[in-house]
Amino acid sequence: MTITITAFEKSPDGGKGLARDTRVRWALEEVGQRYEVRLVSFRAMKEPAHLALHPFGQIPTYEEGDLALFETGSIVLHIAERHAGLLPRDANARTRAITWMFAALSTVEPPILELGNAKLVEGDKAWNKERLPLVEDRVRGRLKQLSASLGDADWLDGAFSAGDLMMASVLLRLKSSGILDEFPNLAAYVARGEARPAYKRAFDAQLAVNTGKPPTG
């Protein structure tokens, strides 16, 4: 059955892989599933046809037969449950990997998004100079805890899983801030994710959309 996802026609990051279709592409590449991409403009995302797929008018969406999904957590979990490669077979290990997906999305991602807003959306506000260090420290607080939990392991719980895919995707947003480098084990963790052939294929595919050049790999 054909899988179709949506992605930005022109991503605000110019193809740095930070738009969330990249994590869905990555999951599909990890499990070896082909997919098609429907590109949408910012205007089209707020029109009825797209809102019927995504109530919040965002990307990515995922369509497969009569199944339509939104929210990357749900999409990646669906992919991981249907295809081997992203979740352990052992029931407890599987649940722990899913727990890391939730942790990435509901505990680690919010302060990182807040930092993005503080810099990009609120950068010109008079109070921003006072607020920004507080927001940065909230990110540091989470990273400190995550760093302690990862320790010197390669992945969060044994073998690479959908939990790592989601966590690395979330942390990637911090690369340009310099904060990630304050935690060398987390910087190395993200680099391990980026070095995976499936990630590279996903990254190249989204970059090609934004540069208009076909992927090289």
Ligand SMILES: N[C@@H](CCC(=O)N[C@@H](CS)C(=O)NCC(=O)O)C(=O)O
């Ligand atoms: N929680 C959602 C967030 C989706 C989201 O924020 N998508 C962004 C692109 S990465 C978007 O569509 N932004 C445009 C907008 O909100 O209008 C998910 O994980 O799928």
